[in-house]
Amino acid sequence: MFLALIQKQMKILLRSPSEILILLLMPIVLILILSFALGSLMDGNSELDMIEMAVVEHGDEKVDFSSFIKENQNQFQLDAKSLGKMEESLPAGLLMKILTSKEMKEILQVTKIDDAELEKAKNSGEYSVILEIPEGFTLDYLNALIFHKKEPTLNVHFNENEQVTSSVIKDLLDLFQQQYTIHTLLGQNNLLTEDMDLASGEITSTIHSVDSTEKITASVYYTFSMTVMFILYVAGTIASQSFIEKSMNIFDRIVLARIHPIIYLLSILVSTIIIALLQVAILFAFANLVFKISFVQWELYLMLTVMLAIVVGGIAALLTAINYRFNSANASNLFSTTLVAIFAFFGGSYFNISSLSPVFSKVGMMTPNGAALDAYFSISQNGTIQEIVPNMTILFTMAVLLMLLAFVLFPKRGGTV
Amino acid sequence: MIEVVNLTKTFKKASAVDQVNLYVEPGEIVGLLGPNGAGKSTTIAMLSTLIAPTGGEVLFNRKSVVKQPSALRKVLGVVPQEIALYTELTARENLQFFGSIQKMPKQLLKKRIEIVLEQIGLENEPKKLVKHYSGGMKRRLNIGVALLHEPEYLIMDEPTVGIDPQSRNHILETVKKLNEQLNMAIIYTSHYMEEVEFLCNRIYIMDQGRVIASGTKEEIKAILSSENKVLLKLEKLSNQFLNELMKQPEISNIEGKESIVSFSVAKETNFLPMLLAICEKHKVLLKSFQVEEPTLEDVFLHLTGRTLRN
Numbered sequence: 066m067f068l069a070l071i072q073k074q075m076k077i078l079l080r081s082p083s084e085i086l087i088l089l090l091m092p093i094v095l096i097l098i099l100s101f102a103l104g105s106l107m108d109g110n111s112e113l114d115m116i117e118m119a120v121v122e123h124g125d126e127k128v129d130f131s132s133f134i135k136e137n138q139n140q141f142q143l144d145a146k147s148l149g150k151m152e153e154s155l156p157a158g159l160l161m162k163i164l165t166s167k168e169m170k171e172i173l174q175v176t177k178i179d180d181a182e183l184e185k186a187k188n189s190g191e192y193s194v195i196l197e198i199p200e201g202f203t204l205d206y207l208n209a210l211i212f213h214k215k216e217p218t219l220n221v222h223f224n225e226n227e228q229v230t231s232s233v234i235k236d237l238l239d240l241f242q243q244q245y246t247i248h249t250l251l252g253q254n255n256l257l258t259e260d261m262d263l264a265s266g267e268i269t270s271t272i273h274s275v276d277s278t279e280k281i282t283a284s285v286y287y288t289f290s291m292t293v294m295f296i297l298y299v300a301g302t303i304a305s306q307s308f309i310e311k312s313m314n315i316f317d318r319i320v321l322a323r324i325h326p327i328i329y330l331l332s333i334l335v336s337t338i339i340i341a342l343l344q345v346a347i348l349f350a351f352a353n354l355v356f357k358i359s360f361v362q363w364e365l366y367l368m369l370t371v372m373l374a375i376v377v378g379g380i381a382a383l384l385t386a387i388n389y390r391f392n393s394a395n396a397s398n399l400f401s402t403t404l405v406a407i408f409a410f411f412g413g414s415y416f417n418i419s420s421l422s423p424v425f426s427k428v429g430m431m432t433p434n435g436a437a438l439d440a441y442f443s444i445s446q447n448g449t450i451q452e453i454v455p456n457m458t459i460l461f462t463m464a465v466l467l468m469l470l471a472f473v474l475f476p477k478r479g480g481t482v
Numbered sequence: 483m484i485e486v487v488n489l490t491k492t493f494k495k496a497s498a499v500d501q502v503n504l505y506v507e508p509g510e511i512v513g514l515l516g517p518n519g520a521g522k523s524t525t526i527a528m529l530s531t532l533i534a535p536t537g538g539e540v541l542f543n544r545k546s547v548v549k550q551p552s553a554l555r556k557v558l559g560v561v562p563q564e565i566a567l568y569t570e571l572t573a574r575e576n577l578q579f580f581g582s583i584q585k586m587p588k589q590l591l592k593k594r595i596e597i598v599l600e601q602i603g604l605e606n607e608p609k610k611l612v613k614h615y616s617g618g619m620k621r622r623l624n625i626g627v628a629l630l631h632e633p634e635y636l637i638m639d640e641p642t643v644g645i646d647p648q649s650r651n652h653i654l655e656t657v658k659k660l661n662e663q664l665n666m667a668i669i670y671t672s673h674y675m676e677e678v679e680f681l682c683n684r685i686y687i688m689d690q691g692r693v694i695a696s697g698t699k700e701e702i703k704a705i706l707s708s709e710n711k712v713l714l715k716l717e718k719l720s721n722q723f724l725n726e727l728m729k730q731p732e733i734s735n736i737e738g739k740e741s742i743v744s745f746s747v748a749k750e751t752n753f754l755p756m757l758l759a760i761c762e763k764h765k766v767l768l769k770s771f772q773v774e775e776p777t778l779e780d781v782f783l784h785l786t787g788r789t790l791r792n
Contacts, residue, residue, distance in 0.1 A: 066582060066583050066585055068582075069578075069579055069582035069583055070583065072579075073568065073571070073579050076570070076571060076575070077568060077570045077571070080570040080571075080611075081570065313564055313565065313566055313567075314562040314564045314566040315566045315567070315568065317532050317560070317562060317566065318560070318562075318566050318580060318627065319583060320532065321530065321531075321532070321555050321558065321560055322555075322580065322583040322584045322585075323552055323555050323556065323584075323585075324583055
């Protein structure tokens with residue numbers, strides 16, 4: 066009898082082309098489009114436009130260095146070799162070497178301009194970034210390095226319209242500052258020796274991946290984000306179909322067949338869980354075939370998907386209960402047309418919401434799709450069961466609350482009211 | 483026996499059913515007659531335990547089924563006014579589903595599906611999706627679903643609304659057969675007078691939530707037993723002629739439309755000389771006249787002052 070209720074629900078859904086379109090075809094199409102459209106950007110393969118950079122040097126580094134040596138010739142005796150090495154490693158020159166290196170030439174076009182041209186360059190917007198090396202910069206640098214005096218400052222003007230290039234330059238200057246800070250600390254602690262090679266103009270750093278974390282590619286991101294979004298539509302669809310049973314008096318027939326209304330509601334819950342699991346299985350199989358996404362920790366994926374499907378079942382049961390109580394399909398319609406989109410936004414289905422605000426990220430974790438998405442990412446990055454326990458707890462709590470509410474609200478007599 | 487006693491249902495202070503009393507005995511066909519909005523469907527919903535009454539009782543074999551409906555539901559088949567079927571399933575799949583939830587054993591269900599398909603005349607198209615059926619076929623399947631578990635009582639709420647005459651006749655014949663061959667008790671609601679007259683042994687006439695008359699067909703018609711209905715066909719109707727008729731104390735319920743005039747007259751009255759004199763006086767040419775026994779429609783008109791399909 067219970068099996069008949071489930072089979073009926075499955076048959077009706079399978080024979081509804083519009084529902085299949087929403088539940089299966091749309092997520093597949095969106096996964097494809099978004100993965101290919103945003104893939105190069107998210108996966109770091111996008112071609113960056115050449116960054117135009119202007120450099121204004123107000124002073125003269127060699128003059129600064131000569132003055133410093135002259136002023137302090139009584140304090141240290143340096144041979145010609147050491148002096149030569151120091152001169153090669155002066156900060157402004159070092160920075161210019163970095164900016165005009167072979168590697169940087171692929172992304173950076175550096176133009177030296179005069180003091181007089183600075184204001185014009187600032188206003189024209191011609192340059193993505195303008196680097197101003199103030200007068201006495203090198204002198205200040207050497208005084209700070211050796212005598213702990215005032216630290217020198219570089220002035221950098223970013224074109225705020227070009228956020229990507231600005232952030233590239235920021236990263237570059239950060240790298241330079243790190244080198245500078247190391248030198249300063251070594252100098253202040255008398256650890257700089259004559260034999261020590263100071264930083265050369267070449268960038269020798271390499272990018273290391275952190276721990277064993279797998280990178281989240283666009284296809285991985287959108288496979289999971291679209292799955293957790295479209296699984297929600299299963300709840301709205303089943304709740305709407307169940308309301309048709311009421312409006313067409315089919316539910317009356319079910320009640321007259323001595324099926325308790327709660328058993329009927331239970332069949333809605335179980336059908337939704339099964340359909341949601343099937344939907345996820347199909348979407349993941351598609352992702353595996355097309356994007357070669359592997360589901361290595363399949364036990365964790367299964368556990369998480371079952372829990373998410375139970376939450377979706379709970380939503381379907383609650384929407385059905387509200388529809389039946391108020392004799393209207395408004396609840397399921399509102400859920401499918403509005404709430405899913407809001408959940409998807411906060412849950413990070415469209416883009417990584419945490420990049421906007423940490424508050425949004427916290428709100429997202431309170432949505433079933435957001436909690437599940439975060440857990441899917443953890444598993445895909447070789448996360449352990451302990452790492453997804455908080456997400457599973459959130460989903461479990463939601464499932465219990467939704468089911469309790471649904472069973473309380475569902476009219477116990479059923480039938481026409 | 484199913485019995486309702488002082489059955490009342492109010493929706494937000496509006497009374498839909500008011501102190502209705504009726505009963506149905508095994509093997510009889512009872513008609514529930516009334517215009518749209520008379521309270522028939524609400525009465526049926528309470529009778530079939532689908533909604534709880536605000537007041538009164540529904541008894542099955544003298545036991546209340548308002549709180550314990552299972553005993554009645556077991557022997558009850560209900561044909562709702564709406565097509566309560568899954569249109570995405572075939573006729574056979576619908577029957578299979580509704581039979582399964584009745585917990586019928588597989589073999590019995592298989593056998594019953596074949597019998598029911600034959601009873602409702604759909605044995606040749608059981609694999610067609612219901613959404614591709616005609617209105618009449620859907621109505622027949624709607625009845626078939628209620629027959630699957632061989633109920634002792636069958637409630638049919640306006641089962642012939644909106645279908646072609648052929649399907650209508652098929653349904654009426656099916657109902658008659660079910661009653662005669664299987665001794666199934668049937669509660670038949672309709673606002674088609676001729677259907678109720680054709681099928682039912684006893685009749686309840688409802689209007690504005692109340693039963694306004696009840697009894698066998700003969701008993702109900704006996705309400706108008708002292709009168710005959712007269713139909714006149716004139717060459718041309720005149721207002722003076724109608725006004726003159728209205729002045730006659732022995733004539734009532736006068737209606738005139740185009741060239742037809744109808745009125746009721748006491749059976750013992752010899753109205754012919756009076757009628758001819760009025761025709762003569764107003765120069766109206768009487769082409770024909772007909773004296774009829776009263777119908778249920780006349781009874782309803784007599785009791786409420788309105789026709790059933792108003």
